[in-house]
Amino acid sequence: MTRVIIVDDDLFVRTTLASELGARPDLVVRGTYQSGTDAVAALPVDRPHVALVDVVMPDPDGPETTRLLRATSPETQVLALTSLTDPQAASAMLQAGALGFLPKDLAPEAIAHAVQSARHGLAVLGGAGTAMVERRNRVALAELLSPTERQILSLIRQGRTTEQIASEVYLSPSTVKYHVTALMAKLGATNRVTLAVRAVELGLL
Structure with a gap:
């Protein structure tokens, strides 16, 4: 069970995300907080695997909250929640230690996959987050993909079915499905079409 906390000064965002993620059997929302200070104070009790942190908040802001969370609980991974496309943010x-970005309007299923990936230290870029990351960060993401994942991405772009991909990469169809799900989580995609688009946007193909 992956433990999650949500840090956002917007009550609607907190309650909506908590409801959507809390409905999943593999996730538990340990707390929702309107400030980074409150979230950090609750870390010993919540012990979250992943923290979803709004980029723009009153003092402390998103980056400072991320620094505090990572310093207090290094095992907690942080994903930035954003509706902005500001490269400086x-x-x-x-730099503060966030592992990736998720747009606030991303589909709940994609957010859930992203949270599970982040728990295991995998970088996540979702939606507009792709445009916010500099070239060096895109290269870092590419380095997280295995040769098999790259091959599967290429075959997905070519429109191959799961069975066709399995035959070409010498894996079972179920294993291919596992890799596809993992890739969608890493790149913040919701289906094979958006997965191929994300891969091209990030220069992975």
Whole structure:
């Protein structure tokens, strides 16, 4: 069970995300907080695997909240919640220790996959977050993909079915499905079409 906390000064965002993620059997929302200070104070009790942190908040802001969370609980991974495409904000969050970005309007299923990926230290870029990351960060993401994942991405772009991909990469169809799900989580995609688009946008193909 992956433990999650949500840090956002917008009550609607907090309650909506908590409801959507809390309905999943593999996730538990341990707390929702309107400030980074409150979230950090509750870390010993919540012990979250992943923290979803709004980029723009009153003092402390997103980057400072991320620094505090990571300093107090290094095992907690941080994903930035954003509706912005500000490169400076993106850079500040990455420098503070965030593992990736998620747009607030991303589909709940994609957010859930992203949270599970982040728990295991995998970088996540969702939606507008792709445009916020500098070239060096895109290269870092590419390095997280295995040769098999790259091959599967290429075959997905070519429109191959799961069975066709399995035959070409010498894996079972179920294993291919596992890799596809993992890739969608890493790139913030919701289906194979958006997965191929994300891969091209990030220069992975």
